[in-house]
Amino acid sequence: MENLPKDLWHHLAEEDVFEALKSNHHEGLTKQEVEERLRLFGPNAITAQKPVPAWKRFLLQFHNPLIYILLVATVVTFFLKEYIDSAVIFGVVIINAIIGYMQESKAEEAINSLKKMLSANANVVRDGKRISVPATELVPGDIVYLASGDKVPADLRLFENRDLQIDESALTGESVAVQKERAQLEKDTVLADRVNMAFAGTLVTYGQGGGVVIATGDDTETGKIAHMISEAVSLDTPLTQKIHAFSKILLYVILGLAAVTFLVGLFHGQDWVSTFMAAVALAVAAIPEGLPAVVTITLAIGVRRMAMRNAIVRKLPAVETLGSTTIICSDKTGTLTENQMTVQKVFAGDQEYDLSGSGYQPEGEVKPVDGTALTSLPVALRECLVAGLISNDSDLIQKEGLWQVQGDPTEGALITSGLKAGLDRDALLQTHKRLDVIPFESDRQYMATLHHFDEQQNVIYLKGSLERTLIRCKDAQDAEGNPLALDRDKITAMAEKFAAMGLRVLCLAMQRVPKSETTFDRFHSQEDAEQLTFIGLQAMIDPPRAEAIRAVATCQRAGISVKMITGDHALTARAIAEQIGIAHPEGKEEKHRVLTGRELAEMSDHELLAEVEKVAVFARVAPEQKLKLVTALQAKKHVVAMTGDGVNDAPALKKADIGVAMGIAGTEVSKEAADMVLTDDNFATIEGAVEEGRNVFDNLVKFITWILPTNMGQGMVIMVAILIGATLPVLPVQALWLNMTTAVFLGLMLAFEPREPGIMKRMPRIPDSPILSGEMMGRIVSVSTLLLIGAFGLFQWALAQGETEEVARTLAVTLFVVVQSAFLFNCRSLTISLFRTPIFSNPWIWGGVGAMLLAQLAFIYTPLMNTLFQSAPLTLQHWGLMLAYGVVVLLLVEVEKAFWRARKARKTKTSERTGSSEQQSLS
Template sequence: MPSPGGNPLPDWCSLTPDDVRRELDTGPEGLSEEEAAGRLQRYGENVLRAEERETRLQVFLRQFKSVLIVILIVAAAISFFVGEPLDAAAILAIVFLNALLGFSQEWRAGEAIEALKKMLVQRAAVVRGGERQEIDASALVPGDLVLLEMGEQVPADLFIVEGTSLEVDEAPLTGESSPVDKAEGTLRAGTALAERSNMAFAGTMVVNGHGLGFVVATGMQTEFGRIAGLSQRVGDETTPLARQMDRLGRDLGLIALGIAILAVAVGILQERGLLEMFLVGVSLAVAVIPEGLPAVVTLTLAVGIKSMMRRNCLIRHLPASETLGAVSVICTDKTGTLTRNEMTVVRVRTPDTEAEVTGAGYIPEGEFLVEEKPVDPLADRGLRRFLRTVLLCNHATLSPGEEGWRVFGTPTEGALVVAAAKAGLSREGMPEAAQEFSFNSTRKRMTVIYREDGGDVAYVKGAPEVLLARSSRLIAAGSAVVLTTGRREAILHEIEEYASRGLRVIGAACRPLPPGIERTAEAVEDDLTFLGFAGIVDSPRPEAAEAIRLCRSAGIDVVMITGDNPLTACAVAHDLGLASEGALTGTDLEAMADDEIARRLRRTKVLSRVTAEHKLRVIDILSREGAVVAMTGDGVNDAPALKKASIGIAMGIKGTDAARESSDMVLVDDNFASIVAGVEEGRREYDNIARFTRYLLSSNVGELVAIVGGLLLGLPLILIPVQILWINLVTDGVTALALGLEPAERDIMQRRPRDPEEAILTRNAYLVILILGAWLGILTLYAFSGIYETDLDRARTMAFTGLIVFELYNVLNFRSFRFPLHRIGFFSNPALVLAILGSLVLQALVVYVPVFNAFLGTAPLTLADWGLLALLGLPVLLAGEAYKILLLRVRGGSPAAG
């Protein structure tokens, strides 16, 4: 009997029905009510146990974990204790805004288990004490005998003891695109999950037939629950941007502390007052730390999220939008992601004709082409007879809806109905079948008998090799001919060729029934006339091939991970232009060491018949190789991998709640091509974050050089803390945020993905920051030094205003690290133009409005003062433009990625 504790569960699929009954201590009459109640106490309810969720307060407090945020809070505390409460309030307001924005995006994180719980059915039909009854599914226990009917969800993991035409859709669990036949039987030990035809699993859907099964696992012991457990154990990945910002925060904190201590020491040696030098130290610390950086990063990511939404990418966590731009490997599910998850007949082969069928999905529009020329399928007797047979021998229906055409029934039968509709055939006005022999995985065929004018006719569809074995003739050139051994082998060869191309092959046959024939399946389904076969495929999305090509040009590897069989997966990969050296199955992965898998993944881009554990292992291996991994998926089985990946991407339309709630991003339109658009947007975001980070730091270096330079020259304090905060939070903040809206550079999708461990500030970036910052600081010193002896307030205002003017010139340098303004267009970022004008207006108010004079320690300036500052700052821009033009000429007009 299964144990709720640590004892290993039996390999149920390898047991016989009698073994299962003995193991579960049950029988054909099910459990007694007393026994069921006792087991419920022992095993617990058939529900998933979720880990305790974070509270709103915990999510909010997590926003303060950044090193840079901690440093800002310390700076605010110091400002408050030295008598600068307004400075402290300004810093804390920025910190709070940053936390509020992050909290609003992340509150819905971690709901995967809640979504999984909702997917369990509420009621279940069971046999207890020999009587059928309906109970709450949470009361199911191991040993219960459960009845399965079409249209119901499977309430627990079951061992099938009886199945009639039983088919189960396991796509949410295994990724298998087609319904799986279920029937009683015994399989070998260790059979892959997707191939356990004698078992049905919790959370999957019965799409055809009916059956009986014994409950072998409930709650967290089910395959469904096991995946829930994996989701719980998988920790959230730290994004590259978060790691880099923390590293930057630590560096800046140490630099600020060191400079402040050094400055205070120098001042004491110069015999300056201790209180004055403490104020200088605080000013330097404030100058080093870009107070507005966290808020600008957060606001830029928030704006980027809105932009991604317009491109059908719904971002659930702020940093995920930037992480998408660093992706180097996309592990994508096949079914519903690269394909439409709508089976389509693409070829029909009769003894006389092979026709290509155009159109995709369930839309009944398309042509029949023979040798690339359209034909009327109803004028071809062979095609008409085949299509009419598969239409009559069919339970699926096709109907229009508000969101397009829908099929009710199994996808394979739906594909045949759609093919018949393309030829103009429908069941409307046709009589009901007089008798039916249902399909199951043992018979592999379905037969319906109709009463027609000339007598009863049996129409049969199923596995073509099975129908061939029961056929004695076929119709060629309008006449019945004997199905010789040679003809039979030729047809089997063609069937194998279809299968090797990844097509699911369905055959059709018929038989006029002689009077007095015994109406049993064995008697009726004999001496058949073989009519032909159809090739069915889950059509690739038309835009997916182009998306994969764009991924390749952007240096992004695409790995298809699917629960389908290798032949089908490789055929789809070939159609999409995804080059792969064969396929690796889940069994292959289990037999290989991690190093060997890593080597194979460089050549093999198709993984088939894989489980949730396999996906986690592959992501872990790729991550150790230095890849930033995106995982797309739509099923329950994808949830742990979506959470484990650097960025999890769930399908919005066909995805399960579990997948969506485990993801960082949701594709609103289920379109793989939207990922490419998201990657472009993510790369643009990162470029812009790098731009305004370097811009803000160069401005801060300018402040630092001005203050330290003045200190070394024995000048009064050039900038007071409140003026530095005004620059960092208001003028720099506005222009930096506008810089975050810079359009993508033209070659952004021709670059290799960036190294996620590369610091946001490279050696060259530090050099540029230091050179430009020093230049700004020296200019500020010059503006101050000429008049400080006669009017200190006006001198500080010149330095204060001059630094802002110089930085507004400088921000234009950071619009691109490689292209001059005439190449990117001066007005291509109108937000930045408005930000520059707005900053000048704000500074004019600060200079001329008395209340601001008192608050910021400023004094009015003359028009000549403004003119001098404008002329002093102009070379900063001209030098940057000259450098970029020279760089373009050296590199022949094609700048390297930087």
Template sequence: MNWHLLPLSDISRLLNTTPSGIATSIASERLIEYGGNQIEDKKKKTVLRMLLHQLTDFMILILIAVAIISGFIGDLVDTIIILAIILVNAIIGFIQEFRAEKAMEALKDMTPSNARVIREGNTFEIPAFDLVPGDVVLLEAGNRIPADVRFFETHQIKVDESTLTGESHNTEKNSAKLPEGTYSLGDRNNMGFKGTFITNGRGAAYVIATGMNTELGRIAKMIQIEETATPLQKRLSAFGKRLSIVILIICIVIFVIGRLRGEAVLTMLLTSISLAVAAIPEALPALVTVALAFGAKRLAKSNALIRKLPAVETLGSVTYICSDKTGTLTLNKMSVQEIYETPNVKTTSALFQTSPLLIAMALNNDVAKETNGKWIGDSTETALAEYAFNKNIEKFELEKKLPRVAELPFDSSRKCMTTVHQTETGIVVITKGAVDMLWAKLDENQKSLIPELEVKINEMAEKGYRIIGYAIKEIEALPKTINAETIESSLRFIGFTAMLDPPREEAKKAVSECKQAGIIPIMITGDHRLTAINIAKQLGIITSEEDLVLEGSVLETLSEKQFENSVEKIRVYARVNPEQKLKIVKALQAKGQFVAMTGDGVNDAPALKNADIGIAMGINGTEVAKEAAHMILLDDNFATIVIAVKHGRRIFDNILKFIKYTMTSNSGEIWAIFLAPFFGLPIPLLAVHILWINLVTDGLPGLALASEPSEADIMERPPRNPKQNIFAGRMALHILWVGFLMGSVTLGMQAWAIGSGISHWQTMAFTVLCFSQMGHILAIRSDKESLFKIGILSNKPLLGALALTIALQMMLIYTPFFNSVFKTQPLTIYELTITLLVSSIVFWAVEIEKWIYRLKKKNNFNGNENKNKKS
């Protein structure tokens, strides 16, 4: 229902109410019909349900099965270790899901507890929960509006709707119906909305909607959705399912082959369990969580607060960043760019002779100055006064000579503000406001100048500037009645100012970095088209005619399909309502893009929640926006988003390096166990050895990979394709051939030791596999560059982890207690030296692989260069 377009008589009839209110009996009936005036939660997940949800992953179920089987056959050490891993992983997942339930609570906090109503002509204070459509509510400064209302009586009432609309200025309300047309929430100036705050005046209004039928309730429904899975979560989920199937197949094959060879059932069962344990990367969930936590800690130092850990990684896959203009891409501080003074404006006051416009700019405002020199007041007025001050027109000194004796405050219907000052010769009236409103107020002698002035004004407007005009009038004495009709008439136009909220310098660089990184920056603003285009061009968001600009009114008329067809070409959205952001997010996602969206108001929450990464403003953002977002910008700065993207890419790279490392290690274990029977060798590793490798040898150095510095070209490459699986590129091949090499080296060590009559052969094979992985992790610190180029000391935490892992491995070899637990034996110096030398083979093989890759790349580059020169 378009309540804002209806006359009050129709509203009274439709709601069956009057300014005296409804009867208490009718209110009771309507409360049953419409329900309580509250924001309802979706059905909350119980703590038990959230915990059980963490145990339903396919890989976790496999691990649980392995743990149970290990327990039945008496291998309690393996069972305890596996169950501990599962428990830690479940707790971490539970904490993340539990925190995601809080956005609704923030919405409920915005609802007032009581309301003043008129029922049957009497005034009551009732619980806001009991409000029903048709109730008459009384509102005054300091109240939070308890439901959606239509005003029928207003007395200079102003409402702060920033929490709902994102607009920072207060909206003046009236009771008149609006002309036919399409209006955003912020333009419905005869309506009040649940949760917004009255800053000035008083009024009375009809309740037209309560609870979930209000605008706030509509937003609540939109954010009651399941969390969007991040690219990494999707990839790891797919990876886990595929890996689990492969593990089951391998285990079955090994078991069948063993039985066909005449091996005992229990022996083959233990071998199959060892293979399953070897194949499952137990430390992966912990590593991913630690890497994300480290990233979140670093981002906090860069003014980006991460609320939901997976968002750290999502940043690395972002293809579009949709950003608010004001305060994020711009300074959120109006600045006077140019002024124009009407020539030959003469005054009787000597003080006005030098520069009437600058004097008017200094006097016609309500700004003040703190003792530390900081200007305080409306940002537009502050900019005007500061500009005059910088031109040696000092406001506060001037006010002593030209004291204000009367004023007419700005209002939305006049679009003007007037101050009246005493001069040495009489009275001067200064009026500032929209130039089109000033034309009708000019002296007849000046109206002939309007066409010429409009040409100059249009030139400024085409640059996207906000134009504010000034006019004055001199009178002998102050009239008894001060009103707009008498004071704001027969004015003389003295000039205008051209203002702009200038772009942040660091935002220009950040936009350039975005484009270089293959990320498309989008600007979204409630400002006019010309202003938006001007800022976008200055920032480099618009660089060609192919970059489209779309206004909110046009977006409203487009069908979903029409919008999707053009959404990837649009670079600027002007005069857009915050609620249209959700449409932008969904259209881009429908085209396969990964979207970061910024917002600060309550009605930004659905877009923030649905975006692949929602970014709330830390300075001006509402609690609802912050709760719905994945990340909070503590400085509201676009450049911080780009810094966060760089961190996100680095973290994702390091997670991929860990997956490469752990899966190659697991591949080596599988190859060793799988191939041993074919060469007539006993199984080289026990299940406890494999668990030690997976948890300690994989885990400690793997965690230290989270500290690996970013690659030099990290912001010069396009975002990783979200549809690409984890093993794209050379990773799958690397895991197979390096794993095969690890397994072969381990079996070679085993065969040589057995052939040489060394009884410690199993300890040697176990140690070769451990130390081969140490060499492997050093080699894969960079996908392309040699370890010696990036610097051995450039990741000190990794060196510390390697030293600790080597020390722990030595403890297993040379400590009697651990010899009995892990079935190891002390090695001689000769045996240990042979083991270390054999273990280094994997390191040098991977370094050679990278050298060949660099050589091929260089040859391809030179070949393309030569082709270009010939063409």
């Protein structure tokens, strides 16, 4: 038992399987054998990932350079005996940690939810008796019997099959239930094509079967996926990576400046204690205490906005990550498509018809391909649709406003096509009562039903594969039902045409028989005779969502590449990709071809890296290959979003920069592994998520561009004062007041800034690019310099006018508030002119400026604040000077923005002229 043939069970002959497992399909295992194997293999359960302790997860929230800065600020202000400020800063740290802890997903939940994939009980044969046992007690070698509605309890090699069909979409991505067979398969058969196997967690939709357990628990295909989820490393998002790098640089710069300031003060012979406190003041002034809190709050606002757009974000930075996305890897079934089989083409009476509508909803119409309307159903078309309606064991039901199929999805599609033509199925079943049936079997490849027709005769309807049905036909019908010579070549060509469109083709035939013929006895005895009349073809597909087509086009315009990664067949995947716009029929380039799982398996890592960016459609892909594709794209420096709904998608969802799960059709495993869940299962929602993500990043850049001049300006003011041996214009406690109040009342308002026009026409940000461009860094330095000139100048002017140090410092501090309020309006857009930005499109800005004004008035004019912050009342003359300087700064920034816009416009015109000249020379 220790040397079982791993991953070759589908290739072995049935007798070799039983021999390897030391089992017998009549007697099963004995009680003693089960006990021994339970000790050897363990219970049939997936091992849960060891969870990270709650305390450790909470402490990890503090593992961030910006948080280190805040903790240093807390300690410094505490030793300065500014206990209130110390408590406020530490409160920001704690709130930030709590929000992060609450929002971060728990990876172990993805593993634990996989336990639900195993059924509670299983029907087994032990000691020669069929009994029901808990699924957790199954062991390799157990004989298990399956029936319609059962969840497969372990991985099985099938040895008995009675029309067994299993829905494996959650595991393989295959949109249609798989018809199982007992055939011995080739060694290299991919997972989705192993029709002689049944896999743990999949659902039996039809028929019955029996199999021998070949793997349990962690060794099942579902268990292997659980292992991949636990091993997949969740990467830092682009935002967190950039914030970490930015924070480290900021930390080193602040500490370096403080050290230089201290040494310069000592060099000038100043008292070391006062020099040290000045260095501390510089550090406290330069630390942007509000940055981590505002980053978190801005992301939380993005989360709320996304929830309103049907996307639930489970990890805060995921909102911004979508804005950075360069590639979306999408599953096909249920994500880009309806996950509902739909008949789109009918060929009957030597004529081709189109059917409109999608899914199981019986709304749509049948029209000839030339688009003309039908005043009545031609006889041949009606016969073809009736055959699909009543030679059928499934049913359509309406549940909570949605049409669903009970039974086989293919049969559900046939019912819908008949209802679209106005046929009454219930009435037909009454007038054409079923007398006998030949169920569908894989070796037969057809289903036949015998019905009452009229007082003289009965009728046989048969539906099945083209190959097995057409050979039994002797003639055909014209549109009006008159006999027509059978043109096998034309019918085969039409079927091939439909198949090339990715459609699944069913052939339908009929035969009128005497009234006395009420069973299929004679039909069986003449199985090789050409006795049927060909009545038509019905061709179906799981159609693409209309909104997904629009969303893919929008993403492509935004420079985001969309790739389809599916477990479905290559032809079907290609057809859907063409309809959606991921691939194009006329495309000759690499990106328009389909790469299969078998081809992927034969590629080396180096070959995959060379191909992965070129190909847009990947079909018959195994779960581990999805993970491999995401990893390869990340190795090419792409920010990858992965969408999916099945268990097979979970490892790739967790590995991707952002995993997007489907909320309705998605399994619990996929939802737990994802960063974001779409409540409407609509790929189009991702378009809104990308748009919202870009807006979140825009607003964060606006905030950082706005806040840094405050800190840099304060630091420069203090440093210049120390260098020239002057009195400090801003005290540490006043710097803290500035940093916290302006960040909350002014800077935070930028988080509510609406999306700028054309946000989805931009190319994605280059993943390695810094948060701030050279243009923004120049603006930060220029505004910081203006603050230095204004604050230091006003401070020295006030002292020269005989004002007290308290009044002079209050002037300097308030000037920062006035200039930052003016600069806030500049930062509503970093490129568009303030005078072209709708003035009331963000009312929060006005509310923030008003709140800041009230807070600053309290800082200036209330005795308590004068005592706490060493401030003093100002005169109207002082206010006039500050407001005038604020207007000057606002206008200078707008002039600088105009300069950059003009420069970009010139570059664009130059590149257009260059391109036009090259085109003319080529012509």
